[in-house]
Amino acid sequence: MTIDISFIFEAFQEICKVLPLTLFMTFTPVVLGILIGIVVAFVRIQNIKIFAPLLNFYVSFFRGTPIIMHIMLIYFGIPIVVDAIAQALKLSFDSNTIPILFFVILALTLSAGAYASEIIRAGILGVPKGQLEAAYAVGLTFSQAMRRFILPQAFSQSIPNFTNVFIGFLHATSLAFFVSIKELTGVATIVASVNLKFLEAFIAVGLIYWGVSAIIEWIAHRIEKRVTAYSKGGI
Amino acid sequence: MANDFDFMLIADVLPTLLQYLPVTLEILVFSILFGMVLGIVVAIPKLLHIPVLKQLVSIYISYIRGTPILVQLFLVFYGIPAVLQSIQIDVTRVNAIYFVIITYTFSNAAAFAEIFRAAILTVDRGQIEAAYSVGLSRKQAFIRIVLPQAIRVAFPNMTNTMISSLKDTSLAFSIGVMDMVGRGETLIASTTRALEIYIALSILYYVIVVLLEKLLKRNERYLNRYMQKELATS
Numbered sequence: 222m223t224i225d226i227s228f229i230f231e232a233f234q235e236i237c238k239v240l241p242l243t244l245f246m247t248f249t250p251v252v253l254g255i256l257i258g259i260v261v262a263f264v265r266i267q268n269i270k271i272f273a274p275l276l277n278f279y280v281s282f283f284r285g286t287p288i289i290m291h292i293m294l295i296y297f298g299i300p301i302v303v304d305a306i307a308q309a310l311k312l313s314f315d316s317n318t319i320p321i322l323f324f325v326i327l328a329l330t331l332s333a334g335a336y337a338s339e340i341i342r343a344g345i346l347g348v349p350k351g352q353l354e355a356a357y358a359v360g361l362t363f364s365q366a367m368r369r370f371i372l373p374q375a376f377s378q379s380i381p382n383f384t385n386v387f388i389g390f391l392h393a394t395s396l397a398f399f400v401s402i403k404e405l406t407g408v409a410t411i412v413a414s415v416n417l418k419f420l421e422a423f424i425a426v427g428l429i430y431w432g433v434s435a436i437i438e439w440i441a442h443r444i445e446k447r448v449t450a451y452s453k454g455g456i
Numbered sequence: 457m458a459n460d461f462d463f464m465l466i467a468d469v470l471p472t473l474l475q476y477l478p479v480t481l482e483i484l485v486f487s488i489l490f491g492m493v494l495g496i497v498v499a500i501p502k503l504l505h506i507p508v509l510k511q512l513v514s515i516y517i518s519y520i521r522g523t524p525i526l527v528q529l530f531l532v533f534y535g536i537p538a539v540l541q542s543i544q545i546d547v548t549r550v551n552a553i554y555f556v557i558i559t560y561t562f563s564n565a566a567a568f569a570e571i572f573r574a575a576i577l578t579v580d581r582g583q584i585e586a587a588y589s590v591g592l593s594r595k596q597a598f599i600r601i602v603l604p605q606a607i608r609v610a611f612p613n614m615t616n617t618m619i620s621s622l623k624d625t626s627l628a629f630s631i632g633v634m635d636m637v638g639r640g641e642t643l644i645a646s647t648t649r650a651l652e653i654y655i656a657l658s659i660l661y662y663v664i665v666v667l668l669e670k671l672l673k674r675n676e677r678y679l680n681r682y683m684q685k686e687l688a689t690s
Contacts, residue, residue, distance in 0.1 A: 223542070224538065281666075282658075282662060285661070285662045285665040285666060285669075286623070286658045286661045286662050286665070287623040287624070287626035287627075287661055288623075289626050289627065289637075290626065290654060290657060290658045290661060293650070293654040294651070294654050294655065294658060297650040297651040297654060298651050301460075301461060301651060388521070388522070391524075392523070392524035392525070392526075393524070395524035395526045395527060396526065396627075398526075399630070406524065406526060406527060409527075409530075410530075419530070419534040420531070420534045420535050420538050423527055423530045423531045423534060423535075424531065424535075426527055427519070427523045427527050427528075427531060430522060430523040430524060430527060431518070431519055431522035431523050432522075434521070434522035434523070435518070435522060
C-alpha cells in the first residue's frame with residue numbers, strides 16, 4: 222500500500238466543509254460552560270448550603286469520567302426522562318424529534334461547565350484578598366467589587382487555562398462521531414470508508430484539527446497580551 | 457419507556473465489566489511507563505538546544521497537542537500497518553491493544569516531555585552552581601540535586617496527565633479492543649440497554665479515577681515531605 226498524496230488533498234477539502242459545525246459544537250459548549258462555571262464557582266466559594274455539596278459532586282463526577290460517557294449518558298438518558306415527563310403530563314411529545322446535536326451540545330456544555338468552574342474558582346482565589354478589602358474600603362458592594370475588580374483579574378489570569386479548555390473541547394467534538402454526527406472525524410470516517418483510503422483521510426483530518434488548534438492558540442495569545450498589558454510593572 | 461429503566465441491571469453488569477479492568481490498567485500502565493521514557497528522550501533536544509532535532513520535537517509536541525486522541529488512534533491503527541506493509545511485514549493480525557498502547561505512549565510522551573522540561577527549568581541555576589562548588593560533576597549535580605527537585609515540581613502535572621490518560625483509555629474500544637467499554641458495547645448489543653450499561657461504566661471510571669487521585673496525592677505529599685508546611689500543602 223502506498224500513500225495517495227492527492228487523495229489527502231481531496232479528503233481535506235471534503236472534510237473542511239463541516240468545519241463550521243465543529244466550531245459551533247466547540248464554541249457553544251465552552252461559552253455556556255463558562256457561564257455555568259461562574260455560577261458553580263461562586264456557590265462553591267461561598268459554600269452555600271445544600272447547593273455547594275451538590276455542585277461539588279457535579280464537578281468531581283464530570284471531571285472524573287471520560288467525556289464519551291457524558292455524551293452517551295445524555296444521549297440515552299434524556300430521551301427516557303423526556304418521554305416519561307411527556308407521558309405523565311399526557312403530552313404528545315416524542316423524544317425522537319430532538320436533534321442528536323442538541324444532546325451532544327448539552328453533554329459538552331455540562332462537561333465544559335465542570336472544567337470551567339475549577340478554572341474560575343482558581344482564578345478568583347488567585348486574586349489577593351486585599352483587592353476585595355480595598356474595593357469595600359472605597360464603598361463598593363460585593364457584586365460591584367466582583368464585577369469590576371475580582372472577575373476581570375481572575376479572567377486575565379485564567380486565559381491560558383481557558384485556551385486549554387477551548388482546544389480540549391475542539392478535540393472532544395471528535396467524540397460526536399460515535400452518536401453519528403457528521404463533524405470532522407465523522408466525515409473523515411465516511412470519506413475513508415467510501416474510498417477505502419483510511420490513512421489519507423485521517424492524515425487530512427489531523428491536519429485540520431492541528432491548524433484550528435494553532436489558530437485558537439494564536440488568538441488566545443493575542444488576547445492574553447492585550448488583557449495583561451496593564452498588569453505588568455504594577456507600580 | 458421510563459418503567460423499562462432497570463436499576464438491577466446496573467448492579468448485575470458491574471462485576472462483568474470489572475473483569476475487564478486489567479485491560480484498561482494494562483493500557484494505562486504501559487503507555488505511562490513508555491511515555492515517560494520517550495518523554496525524557498523528547499525533552500532532551502529542547503533542553504540542550506540541539507538544532508534540527510529541537511524543531512522536529514517541537515512539531516511532534518505541537519501535533520499531539522493539536523489533534524484529538526481519537527484521530528491519533530486511527531492514524532496509528534491505519535498508518536503503522538501501511539508503513540510496515542511497505543517493508544513486507546504483515547501486522548494485520550496483531551491485537552489492537554498494541555496500537556492503543558503505541559498511540560497513548562506517543563500522546564503521553566509529548567505531555568511528559570513538556571512537563572519534564574518545564575520542571576527542570578524551574579530549578580534555580582544557583583543550585584547547580586552550588587553543586588559544582590562542592591565538587592560534583594555535571595552528571596552528579598543533575599542526578600542528585602536537579603532531578604529530585606524537578607520531580608517534585610513535575611509531579612502534580614504528571615498526575616493530571618495520568619488521570620486524563622486513564623479517561624482516554626475509554627476510546628480504545630473504537631478500534632476493537634475488549635476493555636471495559638468494549639465489553640460494555642457487547643453487553644449493550646445483547647441486552648439492548650444502553651443507558652444502564654453506560655451508567656455502570658461511568659461509576660467504574662469515576663471510582664477508579666478517585667482512587668488513582670487519592671493514591672497520587674499521597675505520593676505528592678511524600679515528595680514534598682522536606683518542604684515547609686505551607687508550601688507542601690498547597
